Amino acid sequence: MMSMKPRTKHILSIALAAAVIAMLLYLDSNKAQYSYSIAILERSAIYAVVAVSMNLLTGFTGLFSLGQAGFMAIGAYTVGILTIPVEARPNVYYINGIAEPLANVNLPFWAALILGGLMAALVGGLIGIPVLRLKSDYLAIATLGFSEIIRALIAAPQLDRITNGSYGLKSIPAFSSILQVFGIAALCILIMILVINSSYGRAFKAIREDETAAEAMGINLFKHKSMSFVISCFFTGISGGLLAVFMRSIDSKTFQVNLTYDILLIVVLGGLGSITGSVLASFLMTAGREWLRFFDVPLVIGGFSVPLFRNGFRMVIFSLILMAVVLYYRKGLMGNKEFSWDGILRFFYRIAGRLRRKTPGNGGEANA
Amino acid sequence: MPDNVLHLADVTMQFGGVVAVNNLSLEVNRGEIVALIGPNGAGKTTAFNVATGVYAPTNGRVSFNGETIVSNFPQGKMKKMYAGENRGKYTDVVRKTPDVITKLGIARTFQNIRLFKNLTVFENVLIAKHMNMKAGLFLSTCMINYKEEREMRRQSTELLEIVGLAELRSEISGSLPYGQQRRLEIARALATEPSLLLLDEPAAGMNPQETNDLTSFIYQLRDDFHLTIFMIEHHMNLVMEISDRIYVLDFGKLIAAGTPSEVQNNQRVIDAYLGVAEDGE
Amino acid sequence: MTLSVFLQHCLTGISLGGAYALIAIGYTMVYGILRLINFAHGDIFMMAGYFMIFAMVSFPWYVAIPLVLIATVLLGVFIERAAYKPLRNAPRMSIMISAIGVSYLLQNLATYLFTALPRGYPTIPILKKIFQIGPLSASLVTFITPVLTLALVYLLVFLINHSKVGMAMRAVSRDFETAQLMGIKINRVITITFAIGSLLAAVGSILYFTDRMAVFPFSGALPGLKCFVAAVLGGIGSIPGAMVGGFILGLGETALVALGYSTFSDAFTFVLLILMLLIRPTGLFGEKVTDKV
Numbered sequence: 001m002m003s004m005k006p007r008t009k010h011i012l013s014i015a016l017a018a019a020v021i022a023m024l025l026y027l028d029s030n031k032a033q034y035s036y037s038i039a040i041l042e043r044s045a046i047y048a049v050v051a052v053s054m055n056l057l058t059g060f061t062g063l064f065s066l067g068q069a070g071f072m073a074i075g076a077y078t079v080g081i082l083t084i085p086v087e088a089r090p091n092v093y094y095i096n097g098i099a100e101p102l103a104n105v106n107l108p109f110w111a112a113l114i115l116g117g118l119m120a121a122l123v124g125g126l127i128g129i130p131v132l133r134l135k136s137d138y139l140a141i142a143t144l145g146f147s148e149i150i151r152a153l154i155a156a157p158q159l160d161r162i163t164n165g166s167y168g169l170k171s172i173p174a175f176s177s178i179l180q181v182f183g184i185a186a187l188c189i190l191i192m193i194l195v196i197n198s199s200y201g202r203a204f205k206a207i208r209e210d211e212t213a214a215e216a217m218g219i220n221l222f223k224h225k226s227m228s229f230v231i232s233c234f235f236t237g238i239s240g241g242l243l244a245v246f247m248r249s250i251d252s253k254t255f256q257v258n259l260t261y262d263i264l265l266i267v268v269l270g271g272l273g274s275i276t277g278s279v280l281a282s283f284l285m286t287a288g289r290e291w292l293r294f295f296d297v298p299l300v301i302g303g304f305s306v307p308l309f310r311n312g313f314r315m316v317i318f319s320l321i322l323m324a325v326v327l328y329y330r331k332g333l334m335g336n337k338e339f340s341w342d343g344i345l346r347f348f349y350r351i352a353g354r355l356r357r358k359t360p361g362n363g364g365e366a367n368a
Numbered sequence: 369m370p371d372n373v374l375h376l377a378d379v380t381m382q383f384g385g386v387v388a389v390n391n392l393s394l395e396v397n398r399g400e401i402v403a404l405i406g407p408n409g410a411g412k413t414t415a416f417n418v419a420t421g422v423y424a425p426t427n428g429r430v431s432f433n434g435e436t437i438v439s440n441f442p443q444g445k446m447k448k449m450y451a452g453e454n455r456g457k458y459t460d461v462v463r464k465t466p467d468v469i470t471k472l473g474i475a476r477t478f479q480n481i482r483l484f485k486n487l488t489v490f491e492n493v494l495i496a497k498h499m500n501m502k503a504g505l506f507l508s509t510c511m512i513n514y515k516e517e518r519e520m521r522r523q524s525t526e527l528l529e530i531v532g533l534a535e536l537r538s539e540i541s542g543s544l545p546y547g548q549q550r551r552l553e554i555a556r557a558l559a560t561e562p563s564l565l566l567l568d569e570p571a572a573g574m575n576p577q578e579t580n581d582l583t584s585f586i587y588q589l590r591d592d593f594h595l596t597i598f599m600i601e602h603h604m605n606l607v608m609e610i611s612d613r614i615y616v617l618d619f620g621k622l623i624a625a626g627t628p629s630e631v632q633n634n635q636r637v638i639d640a641y642l643g644v645a646e647d648g649e
Numbered sequence: 650m651t652l653s654v655f656l657q658h659c660l661t662g663i664s665l666g667g668a669y670a671l672i673a674i675g676y677t678m679v680y681g682i683l684r685l686i687n688f689a690h691g692d693i694f695m696m697a698g699y700f701m702i703f704a705m706v707s708f709p710w711y712v713a714i715p716l717v718l719i720a721t722v723l724l725g726v727f728i729e730r731a732a733y734k735p736l737r738n739a740p741r742m743s744i745m746i747s748a749i750g751v752s753y754l755l756q757n758l759a760t761y762l763f764t765a766l767p768r769g770y771p772t773i774p775i776l777k778k779i780f781q782i783g784p785l786s787a788s789l790v791t792f793i794t795p796v797l798t799l800a801l802v803y804l805l806v807f808l809i810n811h812s813k814v815g816m817a818m819r820a821v822s823r824d825f826e827t828a829q830l831m832g833i834k835i836n837r838v839i840t841i842t843f844a845i846g847s848l849l850a851a852v853g854s855i856l857y858f859t860d861r862m863a864v865f866p867f868s869g870a871l872p873g874l875k876c877f878v879a880a881v882l883g884g885i886g887s888i889p890g891a892m893v894g895g896f897i898l899g900l901g902e903t904a905l906v907a908l909g910y911s912t913f914s915d916a917f918t919f920v921l922l923i924l925m926l927l928i929r930p931t932g933l934f935g936e937k938v939t940d941k942v
Contacts, residue, residue, distance in 0.1 A: 010409075026546035058742070062742070064742060066749070072750075078424060083718070113540075124868060127923070129922050129928055130924065130926060130927050133927075134926050134930045134939070137684075137686065138881060138922070138926060141686060141746065141874060141877050141878070141922075142923065142926075144874060144918060145874045145875075145878065145918065145919040145922070146919055148870075148871060148874070148915065149915060149916040149919055152912060152916065153912075153916070156912040158912060191509065194509045194510070194511065195505070195509050197849055198505075198508040198509050198511075199497075199498045199501050199508050199517065200498075200505050200508055200509070201493075201519070202487075202491060202494060203494050203495060203496060203498045205484065205491075205495075206484050206486060206487075206498075208494045209486060210482050210483075210484060210485075210486060211467075211480060212422070212478075213478065213483070213484065214480035214484075214495075215465065215467050215496070216420065216422075216466050216467075216470055216475075216476055216478075216482075216495070217470065217495055217499065217556065217559075217560060218467045218470035218471050218498070218499030218560050219466075219467055219495070219497045219498060219499060220465070220467045221467070222469075225770060228507060257870065259752045261749065264746065264749060268746055272742070280852075293476075310761075310763075311761075311764075312757065312761035313759045313761055315757040315760065315793065316754070316757045316758055316761050318753075318757070319750060319753040319754035319756075319757045319758075320754065321679040321789075322746075322752040322753060322754075323732065323747070323751070325753060326733055326736075326746050326747045326750050327736070327741060327747065330739065331741055336486065342885060357466040
C-alpha cells in the first residue's frame with residue numbers, strides 16, 4: 001500500500017488551494033479576456049453545489065428525489081424578486097406591475113440567498129415529509145411532479161404580480177467577482193461535508209445501507225430522512241439563487257426537468273456517494289457541454305456534409321453517456337471513494353506499472 | 369418474586385390467514401439467559417420482531433421493565449379474520465417503533481446478519497452510539513461537540529477491543545468472515561447500551577470451535593455488561609449448556625417451558641422437535 | 650351550469666380518464682413485477698404518437714394502427730432488454746436511474762429527429778366522426794375510449810386470472826426469487842409484461858392524441874407522471890385500481906378546467922397523490938405488504 005507522509009499531503013493540499021485561488025485571481029483581473037472561461041467555471045461551481053446536495057440525499061441517505069429544478073426555481077425566484085434594484089422594477093414588471101408589499105422590499109444579496117435556501121427547505125419539508133413518512137419509493141415521483149407544478153405556478157397568470165408570469169425576471173444584479181461564486185460554493189460544500197462526516201451523516205449512511213438495522217440501532221428513520229431531505233433542499237435552493245444571479249435573467253423555462261436530469265447525470269458520473277466525484281463531474285460536464293457544442297452545428301468536411309450533426313445531437317450524446325455510465329460503469333468516476341493524494345499516487349503507480357509491462361513490446365520508447 | 373424484564377402476554381401474530389405466533393406468553397427475568405427454541409417456521413423470529421416493534425402483533429401485549437411497549441387487538445379487516453384466542457382482552461393500542469424500543473434498552477441481532485456492509489467495522493459500532501448523542505445537527509456539524517464525539521469514539525474502540533475486533537476496525541464490515549460478522553453485530557448491539565439483548569441464532573453457520581467460543585462469550589457479556597439475554601438458537605448443545613430456562617415453540621404455540629433438563633425430558637418436545645432433529649442428523 | 654353542459658364535461662373527463670387508465674396499467678404492472686417506476690413509459694407513449702404520424706403518411710388508418718401497435722411493443726420490449734435486464738441484480742436505485750436515462754434519451758432523440766415543434770397528429774376519419782346522443786355531441790373517440798378501456802381491462806384481468814402466463818405474472822409479483830426457483834422463466838414474464846404495457850400505451854396514445862391533435866417531444870412527460878399517480882391512487886400492482894385511478898384523475902382534471910382553474914389542474918394530481926399517501930398509502934385496491942425481516 002502506497003501512502004505519503006501527512007505533512008506532504010498537507011503541503012500538496014495547500015499548494016492546490018493556492019493554485020486555484022491564484023488562477024481565479026488571475027481570471028478575475030483579466031475579466032474581459034476570459035469572460036467565456038469565467039462563465040463556464042461559475043456555472044460549474046453552482047452545479048457542484050446542487051450536485052453535492054443531491055448526492056447527500058441520494059448517495060448518502062439512499063433517498064431518490066427528482067425535484068432539484070423545482071427547488072432551484074424557488075431559490076432563484078426568491079433571490080431574483082428580492083434583489084432586483086427598486087428603480088429597475090417598473091422596467092421588469094412593465095406589463096402587470098408588481099404586487100404592493102413587494103414593491104419596495106430589497107434585500108442584500110447574501111440575505112436573499114439564505115432566504116431562498118430557507119424557502120426551498122420549507123417547501124421541501126411540506127412536500128417531502130408526508131411522502132417520507134411512508135414509502136420513499138414515491139419520493140422521486142412526488143418531487144418530480146412537484147417541480148413541474150412549481151414551474152406552472154411561476155408562469156401562472158394569477159401570480160403575475162409576484163413572479164412576472166411568463167415574462168420572467170431580469171436585471172438581477174450580477175456577482176461582484178468569480179471569487180464570490182467560488183467562495184459561496186466552497187462554503188456550501190464544506191458545510192455539507194461536515195454534515196456527512198458528523199454523527200448525523202453516519203446515521204444517514206446507516207439508513208442507506210439497511211433501514212431495518214438502522215432502526216434497530218435506535219435511529220429514528222423518519223426524523224433522519226427528513227433532516228437529510230430538508231438540508232438537501234436548502235442547498236438546492238441556494239444553488240438556484242446563485243444560478244439566478246449568474247444568469248441575471250430567468251424564467252420558468254430555465255427550470256425544466258432537463259435541469260434535474262443534468263444534475264443527476266453529474267452525480268451518477270461522479271459516483272453516488274462521492275462528494276469530490278460530484279464536484280469533479282460538475283466541472284467536467286459543464287465544460288464538456290461547451291466542448292461538445294460542435295455536435296449541434298452542421299459539419300462539412302471537404303464539401304461533404306457529415307450526417308447526424310445538427311441541432312439536438314449534443315443532447316442525444318449526453319443521454320447516451322448517462323445510459324452508458326449507468327449500464328457499464330455504475331461506479332462513476334470515483335465510486336463511493338473520495339479524492340485523496342494517496343489515491344493519486346496509486347493511480348500514477350498503476351499507470352507506470354502498466355507502461356513498464358508494455359515497454360518490452362514497444363521497443364523501450366516509454367522509458368523516457 | 370423474580371424481577372421481570374421482558375413480558376409477552378397472549379401475543380398473537382396473524383399474517384392474512386396464517387397464524388405465525390399463537391397466544392404466546394413468556395417472561396424473561398433479570399440476569400437470566402433464556403432460550404426460545406422450536407423447529408424452523410415455528411414463529412420464533414416473528415416473536416422477536418413483535419418484541420422489538422418491527423411487527424405490530426394482531427393481539428396481545430409486550431411489556432419491558434413493567435412498561436407496555438407494544439399492545440394491540442384485532443382491528444379493521446382482522447376483526448373478522450382473527451383466528452387466535454383472547455379476543456377482547458386487550459383494548460389499547462401501543463406501538464412504539466423499533467428505534468424507541470432500542471432506546472428503552474432492548475438491543476438485538478438479526479438471523480440473516482444485517483450489518484452496514486459498505487461501512488467499516490468501526491463505523492458500524494459508532495453508528496449505534498448515535499442515538500445517545502446529546503448534540504443536535506448544528507452543534508454536530510460545526511464540531512462544537514468534539515468532546516462528545518471523542519467519547520463516542522473511545523467507547524466504540526473499547527467495545528471493539530472487548531469483542532476482539534480491534535485490529536479489524538478499518539476493514540469494510542461486509543468483507544469479514546461470517547463468525548466475525550456475527551461478533552460485530554453483537555458489538556454493535558452492545559453499543560446501544562442495552563439491558564436486554566436479543567440474539568437471533570447467534571451460532572448459525574459457526575463451526576464447533578466457534579460455537580464453543582460463543583458460549584463463553586455470551587457468559588462474559590452477561591456478567592460484564594449486566595445483561596439479560598434472550599436468544600433463539602438451534603444448536604442444542606449450546607442451548608442446553610447456557611440457558612437458565614427454555615421456551616419451546618411449535619407451529620406458533622408454546623408447547624413447553626422450563627429448565628433445560630425439564631424440557632429435554634418433555635415428551636411433547638421430543639415428539640415435535642428433538643425427535644425430528646435426531647432423525648434428521 | 651346546465652345538465653347537458655355538466656354531462657358533456659363528464660363525458661370529456663371519462664374519455665381522458667380512459668386514456669390515462671390505459672397508460673397507468675403499464676406502470677402498475679411493471680411496478681408490481683420489478684418494483685420499478687418505469688419513468689420511460691410516458692415517453693414510449695409519446696413515441697407511439699410519432700409512430701402514428703409517420704405511419705399515416707404512407708398507409709390508411711386500418712394498416713397504420715396495427716403497425717403502430719407492433720412498433721410500440723417492440724420499442725417497449727427493446728428498452729427492457731437493453732436498459733433494465735442488464736441491471737437485474739443491481740441496486741434498485743440503479744434501475745430507476747436507468748429508467749430516467751431512457752426517458753431522457755427518448756425525449757432528446759425525439760427533439761433531435763422530429764424537432765421540438767409540435768407536429769400535427771393525423772386525423773383518423775372514423776374516430777373523428779361527430780356523434781349526437783340527446784343533447785350531447787362528441788366525436789366517436791370520446792365515446793369509444795371508456796368502452797375500449799373497460800373491455801381491455803376486463804380482457805387483461807381475465808388473462809391474468811385464467812391463463813398460465815397470468816399465473817406466472819402473479820407469482821413473480823408475489824415473490825421474484827421464489828418464482829424463479831419454481832421454474833418460472835422470469836425474463837419471459839417480464840418481456841410479456843412490458844409488451845402488454847406498451848401495447849396499452851399505444852392504444853392510449855391513439856385515443857389521447859386524436860383528441861389533442863399534436864405531439865411534441867415532451868408530450869409524454871407529464872401525462873406519464875400523472876398516470877403513475879393514477880396507479881398509486883388505485884393501489885400499485887392492481888389493474889382495476891389503475892383503471893379507477895385513471896378515471897378519477899381524468900374526471901378531476903376536467904372538472905377543474907371546467908370550473909376555470911386550469912392552471913391548477915396539473916397540481917391537482919400531485920395534491921391527490923400526497924393526500925392519498927397520507928390517508929391510505931396502499932391505494933384504493935392495494936394490499937398491505939409486510940417486509941420480511
